[in-house]
Amino acid sequence: MAYMKRSPWIIHYDGSSCNGCDIEVLACLTPLYDVERFGIINTGNPKHADILVVTGSVNEQSRQVIRNIYDQMPEPKVVVAFGICACSGGVFRECYNVDGGIDQVIPVDVYVPGCPVRPEQIIDGVVRALGVLEEKRARMKSGEPAEAGV
């Protein structure tokens, strides 16, 4: 049974966001958007999470943290980059301290650009992530590694 799609738990990490995208992510939890309708819960614990949501670009300090959170999440898991910073580095791309998008450190499954991302886009991004999550679960069930090409 595909329970995976009905109960996606999220962990949100702020790589080095300007806080714009973070506020939009939090807006999704408010009564107006209420993502708990879809069973989405914002957990603070990588071991309980299915979807890693990252906002902001990668820098020297956030690099290990992102890797660490990602490694602690049990399979199947997906990574969603929210905001143009998380996708590519955005306006900060050329900064001396910025390495670029999240995909510099871990494999990203869904890119959601925008500056900042709108809550509607965030919900759409998570729904797309659910498709990937389901694929990975099916792969895991048939005995293959969840991550393709690993």
Place this chain on the structure above:
Amino acid sequence: MINVLFAVAFLVLAPILGGLIAGIDRKLTARMQGRVGPPVLQPFYDVGKLLEKEHVIVSVSQNFFVLAYLVFIAFSGALFFAGGDLLLVVFALTLAHVLLVLGAYSATSPYSFIGAERELVQLMAYEPMVILAAAGFYLATGSFSVMEIAAFPRPLIAVLPGIFIGLFYVLTMKLRKSPFDIATSHHAHQEIVKGVTTEFSGSTLGMVEVAHWYETVFLLGLFWLFFAWSPVIAVIALAILYLAEIFIDNATARVRWGFALRSIWAVTLVLSAANLVWLQYFGGL
């Protein structure tokens, strides 16, 4: 006397009932916050998903402890509904929670350590009340057997009001609801990570969740005893009781553990001691 049929019925039906109660709880909570809320079956989806996840183990012994936790919660509930000895039920329940604490301790992580310590504080806080409640039932009915207490023909709520209020006070903590959700909470997923369940994932976390459903049904059964003389009134009373818990959960902020411990001891010990003394010297039915 033990009724095996009721025990089996509890083991099979309690997770279904408990999960539904959890689902309705989440829906009502969302409505109280002005949200739409998840589907009523959401808790089942959650546990179903947890069973599909990869099994990540921090230390091998945690599997054993959490499984034993689930088994002992189910055992104490089954013993209760079979009409067994109330004291034995209480001690089996305590043992179950000690096993959960050991499970959290077995993962050497500071977060689950804090959760485990807080779970122990909770045990210390509510345990005297639960034992005093058993004593109260004995004084009122002359028996520790759940079957005989349930068959008592007169309303126990009339002779045990202090015990009832005391038990209701600790029910908030047992259901892991605010203001006493200090070890781990259904809301506030980002505080001290996730307390006692921090290092559990996948099916292990699923087992903790199912154990919680068993415990919810068992606790409602315990409150049933106060109204057992009339099943209709009992059902209404339990519904009101649980609604009140959901309301308290949403209307209060979490207190610090020191205050939780002190206030629970003060309220429950004074109320239940007064109740027991009154019962001993003046009364009963």
